[in-house]
Amino acid sequence: MSGGVSSRQRAAWLRGAAWFIIVATFSVRHRTKRKPTCSIDRDLDCLMLFDAEPSLMDLKPTPHEQRFRDELRRWLATNLPPRFSGSTREAEAEGAYTDYLLVWQRRLFDGGWAGIAWPKEYGGRGASFMEQAIFQEELAAADAPEILGVIGISLVGPTIIAAGTERQKSRYLAKMLSGEEIWCQGFSEPNAGSDLASLGTRAVRDGDHFVVNGQKIWTSFAHLAHRCLLLTRTESAAPKHKGITCLLVDMHSPGIEVRPLRMMSGDSAFNEVFFTDVRVSVDEVLGEINGGWPVAITALANERANLGAGVYAMFKRSLDALIAHAKSPRAGRPPAASDPLVRQKLAQLYLELEIFRLNTNRALTKLMKTGMPGPEGSIQKLFWSEYNQRLTQAAMEILGPLAQLDEFDGGRWAYHYLRSRGNTIEAGTSEVQRNIIAQRVLGLPRSY
Numbered sequence: 507m508s509g510g511v512s513s514r515q516r517a518a519w520l521r522g523a524a525w526f527i528i529v530a531t532f533s534v535r536h537r538t539k540r541k542p543t544c545s546i547d548r549d550l551d552c553l554m555l556f557d558a559e560p561s562l563m564d565l566k567p568t569p570h571e572q573r574f575r576d577e578l579r580r581w582l583a584t585n586l587p588p589r590f591s592g593s594t595r596e597a598e599a600e601g602a603y604t605d606y607l608l609v610w611q612r613r614l615f616d617g618g619w620a621g622i623a624w625p626k627e628y629g630g631r632g633a634s635f636m637e638q639a640i641f642q643e644e645l646a647a648a649d650a651p652e653i654l655g656v657i658g659i660s661l662v663g664p665t666i667i668a669a670g671t672e673r674q675k676s677r678y679l680a681k682m683l684s685g686e687e688i689w690c691q692g693f694s695e696p697n698a699g700s701d702l703a704s705l706g707t708r709a710v711r712d713g714d715h716f717v718v719n720g721q722k723i724w725t726s727f728a729h730l731a732h733r734c735l736l737l738t739r740t741e742s743a744a745p746k747h748k749g750i751t752c753l754l755v756d757m758h759s760p761g762i763e764v765r766p767l768r769m770m771s772g773d774s775a776f777n778e779v780f781f782t783d784v785r786v787s788v789d790e791v792l793g794e795i796n797g798g799w800p801v802a803i804t805a806l807a808n809e810r811a812n813l814g815a816g817v818y819a820m821f822k823r824s825l826d827a828l829i830a831h832a833k834s835p836r837a838g839r840p841p842a843a844s845d846p847l848v849r850q851k852l853a854q855l856y857l858e859l860e861i862f863r864l865n866t867n868r869a870l871t872k873l874m875k876t877g878m879p880g881p882e883g884s885i886q887k888l889f890w891s892e893y894n895q896r897l898t899q900a901a902m903e904i905l906g907p908l909a910q911l912d913e914f915d916g917g918r919w920a921y922h923y924l925r926s927r928g929n930t931i932e933a934g935t936s937e938v939q940r941n942i943i944a945q946r947v948l949g950l951p952r953s954y
């Protein structure tokens with residue numbers, strides 16, 4: 507499969523494109539439940555609870571939002587770079603593709619289009635969540651390149667804004683937006699994934715530093731990252747949620763070793779990271795010492811909400827392309843869509859995508875009311891990750907062997923199919939998302 511495919515697909519996942527589609531007027535009501543308890547699961551702990559008040563939201567764009575969209579379209583018309591040419595997988599090794607993406611991120615930053623809803627004093631635009639949604643939608647519609655610093659922008663940055671000191675905000679946020687510093691998320695370990703609070707990477711106090719030893723795994727972008735949002739255990743005698751501290755770590759510190767892992771799609775987008783006597787100043791504690799769990803929770807809620815960014819537009823493009831293929835006769839044979847089962851399948855995929863679109867509006871409603879992602883993020887994450895597997899499976903069935911050829915649509919279908927397997931694992935597995943929905947949304951008892 508060509509490297510260009512890899513690039514486009516990752517771009518689709520990570521570019522932070524159309525998160526929410528703005529419908530004319532959409533009202534949503536949801537049932538509510540307050541539940542102040544803490545649990546053990548990685549994600550059960552990380553959710554804001556539903557409001558006591560039902561939501562009713564008009565998502566029709568205001569004249570101001572329409573002007574924002576128009577201005578952005580004009581800017582994109584003159585600033586969107588040409589598509590990266592050549593094999594990105596090889597070029598990536600040489601850094602050319604990374605450089606291309608960094609130039610794009612810098613251009614967005616310089617143009618005032620980075621950190622749309624972030625405060626202006628930290629390099630953001632100071633705009634609303636609705637404008638952020640419009641921004642993501644327009645970038646997806648324009649098929650803009652991915653944003654390399656996606657981990658920083660979608661989960662580390664919002665967490666620093668929520669929990670960081672003034673020094674940390676001034677030091678890190680603007681560089682994160684401009685792409686000067688790429689971040690990774692050092693949470694998962696070989697024995698701590700869904701049950702994240704079981705993490706064993708230790709940070710031991712030594713004067714005004716912590717000394718970190720341990721291993722992280724599945725760390726996306728660690729091979730490119732300048733900094734890491736790292737979860738460590740600082741108090742082993744405490745209950746496991748209490749003895750955790752979150753550190754902002756320089757990835758170029760002595761004692762850090764990054765080993766890339768290859769995915770079945772052929773990418774090496776994530777890594778193992780080993781820490782041996784790595785010294786981190788106490789100034790780099792994010793939140794409280796031994797109070798890292800709520801910080802992790804904030805990061806996870808943002809991760810879940812933001813990783814789905816752009817997927818609606820991506821799915822819509824893929825489904826439209828698949829429908830077009832299904833309508834075309836090929837090699838003298840009738841079109842695939844003449845098969846009633848194929849038509850049923852495509853209609854079902856279309857229907858599910860509409861449901862996803864409406865639910866993203868519900869999540870936007872909550873975000874605009876509270877400023878924080880809510881449990882709707884779990885519904886979205888569960889839905890889009892499983893939807894993508896159904897969509898890509900259908901594509902493989904409808905297109906048959908063609909889907910496996912690099913020469914056909916650049917080999918994107920087989921790549922999408924393989925990469926979609928990880929979707930139901932990253933940012934919390936489907937089982938964990940269902941646990942969250944059962945407990946936090948439906949108020950059902952814990953699973954254990």
Ligand SMILES: Cc1cc2nc3c(=O)[nH]c(=O)nc-3n(C[C@H](O)[C@H](O)[C@H](O)COP(=O)(O)OP(=O)(O)OC[C@H]3O[C@@H](n4cnc5c(N)ncnc54)[C@H](O)[C@@H]3O)c2cc1C
Pocket residue numbers: 547548690691692693694695696697698699700701723724725726727776928929931932933934935936937938941953
């Ligand atoms: C593409 C990709 C990128 C990633 N990037 C990062 C990253 O940048 N940083 C990072 O820290 N991590 C990252 N991860 C790791 C990811 O967060 C973990 O893989 C995930 O949380 C699951 O943990 P685990 O792999 O240890 O599986 P486990 O937690 O061991 O789960 C194994 C199985 O048991 C099920 N299970 C576990 N607990 C329960 C329960 N309570 N109820 C029901 N079923 C349960 C799970 O659903 C799963 O099917 C990435 C993963 C992928 C696939």
